[in-house]
Amino acid sequence: LLPTRWRGGPRPILLNSWEAMYYENSLSKIEIQARLAKELGIELFVLDDGWFRKGNDSRSSMGNWECNVSKLPGGIEAVADLVHGMGLQFGLWFEPEAISRDSQLFRTHPDWILQLPQVSPREGRHEYLLDLGRDEVCDYLLQVLHRYLGTGKIDYIKWDMNRSISEAYSCTAGSEDQGKVLHRYILGVYRLYEKLTEHFPEILFESCASGGARFDPGMLYYAPQCWTSDNTDAVERLKIQYGTSFVYPLSSMGAHVAAVPNHQVQRKTSLRMRANVACFGDFGYELDLTALTEEGKEKTREQIRFVKKYREILQFGTFYRLLSPFEGNEAAWMVVSEDRRTAIFSCFKVLASPNPKLKKIALAGLLPEKQYRCSRAGEVYYGD
Numbered sequence: 001l002l003p004t005r006w007r008g009g010p011r012p013i014l015l016n017s018w019e020a021m022y023y024e025n026s027l028s029k030i031e032i033q034a035r036l037a038k039e040l041g042i043e044l045f046v047l048d049d050g051w052f053r054k055g056n057d058s059r060s061s062m063g064n065w066e067c068n069v070s071k072l073p074g075g076i077e078a079v080a081d082l083v084h085g086m087g088l089q090f091g092l093w094f095e096p097e098a099i100s101r102d103s104q105l106f107r108t109h110p111d112w113i114l115q116l117p118q119v120s121p122r123e124g125r126h127e128y129l130l131d132l133g134r135d136e137v138c139d140y141l142l143q144v145l146h147r148y149l150g151t152g153k154i155d156y157i158k159w160d161m162n163r164s165i166s167e168a169y170s171c172t173a174g175s176e177d178q179g180k181v182l183h184r185y186i187l188g189v190y191r192l193y194e195k196l197t198e199h200f201p202e203i204l205f206e207s208c209a210s211g212g213a214r215f216d217p218g219m220l221y222y223a224p225q226c227w228t229s230d231n232t233d234a235v236e237r238l239k240i241q242y243g244t245s246f247v248y249p250l251s252s253m254g255a256h257v258a259a260v261p262n263h264q265v266q267r268k269t270s271l272r273m274r275a276n277v278a279c280f281g282d283f284g285y286e287l288d289l290t291a292l293t294e295e296g297k298e299k300t301r302e303q304i305r306f307v308k309k310y311r312e313i314l315q316f317g318t319f320y321r322l323l324s325p326f327e328g329n330e331a332a333w334m335v336v337s338e339d340r341r342t343a344i345f346s347c348f349k350v351l352a353s354p355n356p357k358l359k360k361i362a363l364a365g366l367l368p369e370k371q372y373r374c375s376r377a378g379e380v381y382y383g384d
Helices: 029-040 076-083 104-108 134-148 175-199 234-244 271-278 294-316
Strands: 013-015 044-047 089-094 156-159 204-207 223-228 251-257 282-286 318-323 330-336 341-349 371-373 380-381
Touching: 013 029, 029 044, 029 076, 029 294, 044 076, 044 156, 076 089, 089 330, 134 175, 175 204, 234 251, 234 271, 234 330, 251 271, 271 282, 271 294, 282 294, 294 330, 294 341
Parallel strands: 013 044, 013 282, 044 089, 089 156, 156 204, 204 223, 223 251, 251 282
Antiparallel strands: 318 330, 330 341, 371 380
């Protein structure tokens, strides 16, 4: 299903700006984060939400998609030039399907949203949804996205969709066609992706819908990876990534090392554990790099070197689930190279326990008659 270019192509290690800046973007913040990212070995800087907002919250500007030059003088092209000048790729966040009441687009086309007749439309996350079953809406969004992607300065797009469809009613469809609104909406999404990926095959698209709510084959055909969940807690991610792996390959699962205490559940986990979970996916970081200690920066460099060395195996090897996080306090999994000469194994213990008994976990996917050297301590074992 994956687009040809990305079917076997390694995914870049990224830094996403969200948990470092939220809506409060500035060129100085971006420059500091991008410079640190380059020093640590990160390959792609992604500017998340906030770049087009007139304020520092979610209450306005969705639908206009004009960069707020009071935050970012010179606009997105200036940001892209800054990031590219440091030797990094540049990515940008969009939520093209949504529209704010406080936007020029809504004032011009209030009838473009999904809404029930004779009922005041309801906001969700301070936004409505555009009716993507309508050609004129899709044509408008294509123009907007072409305006940015056509500059040749964007390498990656995070396409988000955060609002549930609560009023599946189209102003232009007859009563006999209202039952087709949801289907036509998704066909509109596909049409946008089809046109954009056809014109810009070199751009990596990551789909997102409050995280992984659009992890489906139709979307994977256009966007070869999905942001697996907005929950970035390493312990929660054990279940999220383990479950997702039953259906989708590791190369399609966005996985980031986030800040602690975790911004979703307030849990503290070690930098090592966060990276060990995230490396079994499309590895990246989503935290304020300036908050890392010197020791933390060195550990981060080591993590990035490790992922770069084994990226091909981690993203495209054969994945084995060994211990389910849904069934106990431990979880374990491993990935094995195509030639079965190299395997990467990870075991996680969620809560500490006193005086634990010695446990053994049977590995999988190894060649029984071959000898393997354990990189941690150097012992040699037969595959069986």
